[in-house]
Amino acid sequence: MKKVSIIGGGIIGLSSAYYLAKEGYEVVVFDKSDMNDGCSYGNAGMIVPSHIIPLAQPGMIAQGIKWMFDSQSPFYVKPRLNADLMKWGLQFYKHANLKHVEKSMPALCDLSLLSKELYQDFAKQSNSFFYEEKGLLMLYKTDKTGEEIEHEGILAEKLGLEVDFLSKQEVSNLEKGTVTDVIGGVHYKSDAHIYPQKFMQFIKDELATMNVKIHANTTVTDFVLKNNSVSEIITDKGTFTTDELVLATGSWSPHIAKKLNVNISILPGKGYSFTLKDQSHKPSIPSILCEGKVAVTPMNNDIRFGGTMEITHTNDTKINQNRLQGIVNSINDFYPELKINMPKEEDTWFGFRPCTPSGMPIITRDKKLKNLTLVTGHAMMGLSLAPATGKIVAEIISGKPTSVKTEMFQL
Ligand SMILES: Cc1cc2nc3c(=O)[nH]c(=O)nc-3n(C[C@H](O)[C@H](O)[C@H](O)COP(=O)(O)OP(=O)(O)OC[C@H]3O[C@@H](n4cnc5c(N)ncnc54)[C@H](O)[C@@H]3O)c2cc1C
Known part of the structure; x- marks a missing residue:
């Protein structure tokens, strides 16, 4: 062979x-x-058929520019005079349109659903990596974000995904692990999660x-x-x-x-995470805190929080404390009971997401x-x-x- x-x-x-x-x-x-x-290893562990819209999408450039002036924002492009960055940016600009999104959605959805089936097969063999199907809650605090998130939910429904649109009360009926301070949420029942290291x-x-x-x-x-x-x-x-x-x-x-x-x-999209071990009081359903783009994943007895996307280079190994503070602030805003402190630098993980301009x-x-x-x-x-x-x-x-x-x- x-x-x-x-x-x-x-x-x-x-x-x-x-x-x-x-x-x-x-x-x-x-x-x-x-x-x-x-x-x-340190990522948020989410298996997301719900994520059918690629990063290159209408509105992303305007939003990205706004975020670049906010030191705690979840998205940032490290400005530098570099041919690879210019080329990537130009390609991103060319792809950030509705036509590209419409072509991408079914392709991503099919790939994702196949992956989920294969994860189910692995979990049947041995679920040492805590595969669970609790869906994904997209939580929001403002009407503007709510409209965007609901619109994405409707598109996902059209592709055959099972989606629930929840009021504030319905979110708290579902999320019993801790109090949520949100105005609503969208629950993708299609999604699952695992413990990546395991x-x-x-x-x-x-x-x-x-x-x-x-x-x-x-x-x-x-x-x-x-x-x-x-x-x-x-x-x-x-x-x-x-x-x-x-x-x-x-x-x-x-x-x-x-x-x-x-x-x-490809440019690296640096992101951070930190994991709190053996937490009895924690959110029970994987969630994205939409305004802060923070991912929250219960993993067996632990809970992991992850976020930020800094388009940078692979030698940039610095942990940006401002952006980490942005993650912590979002968690405390959405889950007022948790009262999370800033993690120590040695307890903060970072990884480079390989991002194509499309x-x-x-x-x-x-x-x-x-x-x-x-x-x-x-x-x-x-x-x-x-x-x-x-x-x-x-x-x-x-x-x-x-x-x-x-x-x-x-x-
Ligand atoms: C904060 C955060 C949260 C995330 N959450 C999720 C999530 O919930 N769900 C999800 O689906 N994804 C998530 N991701 C994204 C996911 O982690 C990445 O897409 C995925 O890990 C990329 O895997 P990879 O194998 O392509 O790259 P990598 O894991 O980076 O592997 C590439 C490997 O190539 C090796 N390599 C490179 N050059 C050489 C060389 N010259 N010789 C030998 N080896 C080499 C490197 O050492 C590395 O181990 C998240 C990422 C981050 C940062």
């Missing part, structure tokens, strides 16, 4: 490894980190039983190309031959793709290199879309028809 090498051991790389190994391929994964704390451990254990070889702490630096194919992978620990190559390098994809003469426009993931065979598959750019939905993405990667490499249409996931 052919040998498939995957660069990137985040949730997208490991999901691809799982479905490729299931097809019988010899699979090898390389990751430059120790594979314990990247973007796929899922990453689960899939690593699965891969071990399937004889997938994982090279952690191994940085891929270059490639040897032969006859329009990648024949060798050069790393800081030696050179490896391969029959197929999968690039699943998240926010680092543009840099490594350049070595293959492939242009990918807001759509890339899941495709390369047009020039015959044995290269690109699978990156899942932005704020990487966990949600990972199993379906991995399955499609295996289908692409096996030459089988894909389980969902992939036209919208091209480079």
Whole structure:
């Protein structure tokens, strides 16, 4: 059987490894980190068929500019004179229209629903990662936000998702874990959630039983190309031959793709999270606090809060205290009983969401290199879309028809 090498051991790389190994391929994964704390670990763990609207959408640019002047806002583009940022911004501008959103919605919905089914299958095997189907509550405090959120709910209903539109009273009837100070909410019954670190451990254990070889702490630096194919992978620990190559390098994809003469426009969207352990008094249903764009996820006995999207570069590892304060303020505004304090810097996690300017993931065979598959750019939905993405990667490499249409996931 052919040998498939995957660069990137985040949730997208490991999901691809799982479905490729299931097809019988010899699979090898390389990751430059120790594979314990990247973007796929500290995220909010939401599986979100509800998220059918890509980041590139009408109104986003005007809203983004407004937010840039607010140091606690949930969205920020770090201004710098940089060709990659300019190119990304221009592409984002071109995609932020209704036509693009209308084409993207069914594609994202299909991919998401397939992923949820695959998570259900994993959970039947062993639910060590606390898969739960409690839906997602979009909570809001102002009429203006409420109108936008309800409009999105109506679009989701048209795609067949089950959505409830809740008054203030109905929100508190549903959310019994703590008091909510909101004027209403939209409940997507389609959504689910997991504990990301535990899922990453689960899939690593699965891969071990399937004889997938994982090279952690191994940085891929270059490639040897032969006859329009990648024949060798050069790393800081030696050179490896391969029959197929999968690039699943998240926010680092543009840099490594350049070595293959492939242009990918992705910028990291830095976000933060912190987790409070063993909390008996906590919200019981995963929620987005819409005005602050804060994600709240109960994970077994713990609760995780996450937010902010700073479009930046991968060397920007600073934790911006103002934006963290913005997250904490939102939590206390929406859940007045919780009285959350600012987390210490060492208890604050950050990750780089790999953001394409179209807001759509890339899941495709390369047009020039015959044995290269690109699978990156899942932005704020990487966990949600990972199993379906991995399955499609295996289908692409096996030459089988894909389980969902992939036209919208091209480079
Ligand atoms: C605060 C926050 C909350 C989020 N919440 C959610 C959520 O609720 N639901 C959801 O679906 N998504 C969520 N996300 C997004 C999700 O976490 C990402 O989309 C997902 O983790 C991306 O996975 P990935 O495998 O593409 O990238 P990564 O996890 O970043 O993996 C890429 C890997 O490639 C490796 N790599 C890069 N270059 C090289 C090289 N040269 N050699 C070897 N290895 C290399 C890196 O070390 C890294 O491990 C959230 C993100 C953040 C920041």
